[in-house]
Amino acid sequence: MQLHSAQFPVLSLILLVCLAGLAAVVLLPAEKKQAVKYVSTVCSAVTLGLSVYVFVAYDRALGGMQFVEHLQWAPSLGVSYINGVDGFSVPLLLLTGIVFFTGVLTMWEHDLRVKEFFAMFILLVTGVFGMFMALDLFFLFVWYDVSLFPMYLLIVIWGSTNREYGALKLTLFLLAGSALILPGIVYLVAESGMGTFSLPALVNNADFSPFAQKLAFFLFYVGFGILAGVWPFHTWSPAGHVAAPTAVSMLHAGVLMKIGAFGILRVGMFLCPEGWAFWAPVMALLATIGIVYGALAGLRQTDLKFVIGYSSVSHMGVVGLGLAAMTVDGVNGAVFQMFAHGVMTALFFSAVGYIYDKTHERKFANLGGLSHVMPVAGGYFILAALTGIGVPCLASFWAELLVLLAAFDVYPVYGAVAVSALAINALFILRVVEKTCFGPVNPKWEHLPDVSFGLGMPRLVLAGVIVIFGIMPFLMYETIQSASMLLISGLP
Amino acid sequence: MTNWTLFAPELFMLAAAGLFFVLSLSRPQPARDYAVARVAAAVGLSLTAWAVGAEGVLFAGTYRVDLFSQVFKVLITTGFFLVICLCAELSGVADKRHSEFYLLLAVCTLALMLLTSCVHLLAIYLALELSSYSLYILVCLRRGREKGLESGLKYFIIGACASALMLFGFALLYGTGLSLHLADLARELPGRIHEPVVLIGFVLGLSGFLFKIAAFPFHFWAPEVYEAAPNQAAAYIATVSKAGGIAVLMRITAAAGAGGDQLVGFLMVVSVASMTLGNLAAIAQQDLKRLLAFSSVAHAGYVMIAILSFNAMGLSSGVFYALSLLVMKLTCFMIVIQVSSGGSNIKINDLAGLHIRAPVLAAALMLALFGLAGIPPTIGFTAKLLVFTAAVESGYLWLVIVAMINVVISLYYYLQVLKAAYFLEPKESAPPVRVPASLNFLALVLIFLTVAAGIYPRPFIAAAQAMTFGIIG
Numbered sequence: 001m002q003l004h005s006a007q008f009p010v011l012s013l014i015l016l017v018c019l020a021g022l023a024a025v026v027l028l029p030a031e032k033k034q035a036v037k038y039v040s041t042v043c044s045a046v047t048l049g050l051s052v053y054v055f056v057a058y059d060r061a062l063g064g065m066q067f068v069e070h071l072q073w074a075p076s077l078g079v080s081y082i083n084g085v086d087g088f089s090v091p092l093l094l095l096t097g098i099v100f101f102t103g104v105l106t107m108w109e110h111d112l113r114v115k116e117f118f119a120m121f122i123l124l125v126t127g128v129f130g131m132f133m134a135l136d137l138f139f140l141f142v143w144y145d146v147s148l149f150p151m152y153l154l155i156v157i158w159g160s161t162n163r164e165y166g167a168l169k170l171t172l173f174l175l176a177g178s179a180l181i182l183p184g185i186v187y188l189v190a191e192s193g194m195g196t197f198s199l200p201a202l203v204n205n206a207d208f209s210p211f212a213q214k215l216a217f218f219l220f221y222v223g224f225g226i227l228a229g230v231w232p233f234h235t236w237s238p239a240g241h242v243a244a245p246t247a248v249s250m251l252h253a254g255v256l257m258k259i260g261a262f263g264i265l266r267v268g269m270f271l272c273p274e275g276w277a278f279w280a281p282v283m284a285l286l287a288t289i290g291i292v293y294g295a296l297a298g299l300r301q302t303d304l305k306f307v308i309g310y311s312s313v314s315h316m317g318v319v320g321l322g323l324a325a326m327t328v329d330g331v332n333g334a335v336f337q338m339f340a341h342g343v344m345t346a347l348f349f350s351a352v353g354y355i356y357d358k359t360h361e362r363k364f365a366n367l368g369g370l371s372h373v374m375p376v377a378g379g380y381f382i383l384a385a386l387t388g389i390g391v392p393c394l395a396s397f398w399a400e401l402l403v404l405l406a407a408f409d410v411y412p413v414y415g416a417v418a419v420s421a422l423a424i425n426a427l428f429i430l431r432v433v434e435k436t437c438f439g440p441v442n443p444k445w446e447h448l449p450d451v452s453f454g455l456g457m458p459r460l461v462l463a464g465v466i467v468i469f470g471i472m473p474f475l476m477y478e479t480i481q482s483a484s485m486l487l488i489s490g491l492p
Numbered sequence: 493m494t495n496w497t498l499f500a501p502e503l504f505m506l507a508a509a510g511l512f513f514v515l516s517l518s519r520p521q522p523a524r525d526y527a528v529a530r531v532a533a534a535v536g537l538s539l540t541a542w543a544v545g546a547e548g549v550l551f552a553g554t555y556r557v558d559l560f561s562q563v564f565k566v567l568i569t570t571g572f573f574l575v576i577c578l579c580a581e582l583s584g585v586a587d588k589r590h591s592e593f594y595l596l597l598a599v600c601t602l603a604l605m606l607l608t609s610c611v612h613l614l615a616i617y618l619a620l621e622l623s624s625y626s627l628y629i630l631v632c633l634r635r636g637r638e639k640g641l642e643s644g645l646k647y648f649i650i651g652a653c654a655s656a657l658m659l660f661g662f663a664l665l666y667g668t669g670l671s672l673h674l675a676d677l678a679r680e681l682p683g684r685i686h687e688p689v690v691l692i693g694f695v696l697g698l699s700g701f702l703f704k705i706a707a708f709p710f711h712f713w714a715p716e717v718y719e720a721a722p723n724q725a726a727a728y729i730a731t732v733s734k735a736g737g738i739a740v741l742m743r744i745t746a747a748a749g750a751g752g753d754q755l756v757g758f759l760m761v762v763s764v765a766s767m768t769l770g771n772l773a774a775i776a777q778q779d780l781k782r783l784l785a786f787s788s789v790a791h792a793g794y795v796m797i798a799i800l801s802f803n804a805m806g807l808s809s810g811v812f813y814a815l816s817l818l819v820m821k822l823t824c825f826m827i828v829i830q831v832s833s834g835g836s837n838i839k840i841n842d843l844a845g846l847h848i849r850a851p852v853l854a855a856a857l858m859l860a861l862f863g864l865a866g867i868p869p870t871i872g873f874t875a876k877l878l879v880f881t882a883a884v885e886s887g888y889l890w891l892v893i894v895a896m897i898n899v900v901i902s903l904y905y906y907l908q909v910l911k912a913a914y915f916l917e918p919k920e921s922a923p924p925v926r927v928p929a930s931l932n933f934l935a936l937v938l939i940f941l942t943v944a945a946g947i948y949p950r951p952f953i954a955a956a957q958a959m960t961f962g963i964i965g
Binding site: 073074075076077116138141142145146148149152153156157164168171172175176179180182183186187189190 | 847862865867868869873876877878880881884885889892893896897899900903904907910911914915947948949950953954957
């Protein structure tokens with residue numbers, strides 16, 4: 001793992017902007033709802049700008065870890081504050097910036113306990129940003145949990161359907177995941193005998209025994225896999241997504257599940273390549289089951305948010321399958337899919353959120369003809385659906401293509417099963433679109449207003465990102481490639 | 493020649509106890525007693541802080557003043573001071589008994605301070621009994637005394653049994669020709685810990701301390717006592733008394749060197765049973781103090797992991813854990829005390845709407861709960877991380893996984909409390925929560941400590957390492 005120091009600590013600046021935004025929101029009086037929203041918007045816009053900067057300024061030819069910052073933190077414990085990004089984390093930082101910004105804008109009309117909502121929301125995002133850039137296992141774990149614990153209150157206070165159950169289940173599941181990750185980290189650090197939590201030092205110098213790698217990888221795979229929605233640990237995900245308020249669903253399905261997959265990649269695969277090779281067949285099997293299960297379970301759903309929830313399980317299965325292939329294409333596709341699915345699912349939840357806000361109805365059988373009533377909002381919904389089923393020239397297409405190509409190479413049977421499941425799911429999603437947006441207009445919704453320009457903004461941004469990376473996938477592909485080449489070529 | 497300045501903090505605490513004794517003879521004046529107590533506690537704290545660097549040996553080698561004892565004394569007097577600060581409305585205790593309440597607190601604090609310094613088993617026994625006897629009476633001071641008396645008696649009987657077992661253990665150790673001086677014991681014990689009599693003697697000898705920190709199998713008293721004691725006394729038992737217990741337990745077990753398989757096995761049973769029983773029982777609790785009691789039992793289990801690791805990391809993590817428990821439990825009890833009206837007990841649902849009724853306290857409670865559950869970025873997480881690192885260094889990965897499963901179980905009931913504070917609507921009849929500015933400030937300080945020590949533990953770890961270096965001498 002090569003480290004290239006930063007001229008200017010732009011990564012820490014992202015965290016600082018988040019923390020400053022958090023502090024400002026906490027200090028503002030609760031009555032000043034508008035001010036809270038403006039502060040959050042500015043904070044999210046600045047972080048988006050910085051993450052775009054990182055994405056553009058990352059030197060793809062150079063590769064390795066860039067923008068690295070290093071600070072001694074607790075030497076006696078072996079903890080240092082190291083941040084850095086490579087071709088895997090750069091796209092995910094960008095994703096976080098986009099979803100943060102659009103999430104805040106989506107909640108613009110939100111009126112209940114505004115100050116607390118945005119404080120929690122920003123805290124959560126800070127954790128996500130930190131997790132994607134941390135190169136020290138201590139900080140990585142801290143940020144990981146920081147991004148989880150606001151979740152409970154966010155869902156239980158501001159959520160909807162069955163929120164107490166959904167929130168509790170989600171929190172307990174995810175914390176059970178970190179209950180496996182922490183022993184894994186501590187075990188590897190002790191096993192290395194180096195007394196350091198620094199990821200670069202461990203990757204470059206530690207010599208873990210095959211047994212240690214297998215054991216630790218298992219802990220990481222299950223621990224992070226719970227958050228990544230790996231079947232059979234996914235059951236929290238549909239319940240949690242349905243219960244959560246729109247912006248939280250966006251962030252959760254869009255970004256938080258990626259944290260899980262990213263954790264497997266960053267911690268598991270970087271530190272335990274032999275463990276990765278050992279467990280890859282199991283990963284591939286579980287991922288394929290996840291793809292099929294998500295697709296089939298989606299068929300039975302009548303609630304729009306459940307449909308998206310189960311399609312997330314399916315799409316995260318694609319990520320898992322790509323990682324299990326252990327090839328450059330597979331890893332490229334997996335990371336690309338993390339990004340594409342993040343943007344797509346954010347758009348999906350955001351579109352459904354608008355429809356629900358207006359109609360208070362999420363059963364698609366009771367909707368209908370929404371394209372006539374609200375053509376713009378309906379358009380976003382359709383675009384998200386098309387991206388979800390992997391229509392060419394939209395971002396997900398390239399990601400799924402890469403993963404499936406890699407899978408056919410390594411696991412031809414799983415690849416074939418996955419493709420058929422995705423095709424079935426695609427048909428179903430098209431039916432959902434038809435029932436929701438086309439057909440006769442339900443007279444109950446005739447008078448509803450279309451999405452205004454201001455509220456449409458976040459959806460427009462997300463749609464734009466989907467199209468840009470769909471037409472120019474090489475922008476993303478080259479970035480990821482710079483990291484995956486290194487990772488795969490470094491395998492024993 | 494005895495250097496009495498080494499003993500100054502203890503002497504001051506003794507004088508304070510004497511002062512309260514005199515006050516208890518005069519006409520009861522709660523306001524005056526409270527003011528005197530605050531001053532006494534503040535002076536005691538500053539005196540202890542001033543003496544933190546002192547080193548020396550007193551009383552024919554039975555009393556050792558070193559960094560370990562002095563830092564623990566600072567923790568103990570800080571806890572004492574903070575508990576006194578929460579006594580502004582000591583409505584759980586009859587007015588005429590206030591001075592006696594402070595008297596007993598001061599005596600117990602004195603005993604705990606002695607406990608951290610004693611390096612002779614009999615001296616330790618005496619100090620332990622002195623602190624326990626003060627607490628037995630404190631528990632009974634609750635207004636409407638039947639419940640208090642019953643639980644005080646239960647506390648006393650279990651305590652007496654534990655003491656008897658402990659004395660028997662010491663006698664066995666002495667009978668096998670081992671010294672009662674910890675320093676001598678530390679030289680001889682590691683080589684002989686495999687002898688059955690020595691092992692049994694040592695394990696029995698630990699029972700008094702297990703009782704003190706409410707570890708299995710001496711945990712039965714905790715829920716009843718917490719429930720029946722005046723809220724402030726429960727706060728004291730949960731925080732200050734625990735810190736003293738952890739300190740002495742660490743000193744004694746450090747004498748066992750690397751421990752040996754049987755001893756470690758026994759301690760593992762204690763640890764796993766404590767945390768599992770504590771967490772499972774806590775799920776069913778509605779009374780907040782009972783819940784905190786069972787959570788204390790669980791935390792005793794986590795502390796045992798630090799101790800049974802028998803390495804340097806384990807010792808320093810034990811110190812850090814004691815600090816974290818002090819901070820987090822005190823925060824929880826601060827909320828219990830402020831929310832309860834007239835010193836009554838509160839149920840979890842009485843916290844409903846706390847985020848409106850007292851926003852700063854609610855935020856402090858949230859952080860304390862996450863800390864107790866061991867979630868970053870709080871002091872509780874860093875403490876657990878240190879403990880787990882110590883355990884893995886000794887090769888007990890499975891124990892860490894068991895502990896983490898327990899952490900997830902515990903999260904369930906901590907979330908119930910959090911849900912009440914942040915989600916439930918306050919009842920119309922809910923009495924207002926009066927939070928004076930000074931308490932808001934205290935809450936902010938505790939919040940700061942919880943987070944700061946969580947993300948920047950460096951100074952605390954350095955201090956803990958310095959303290960535990962040469963803990964036996």
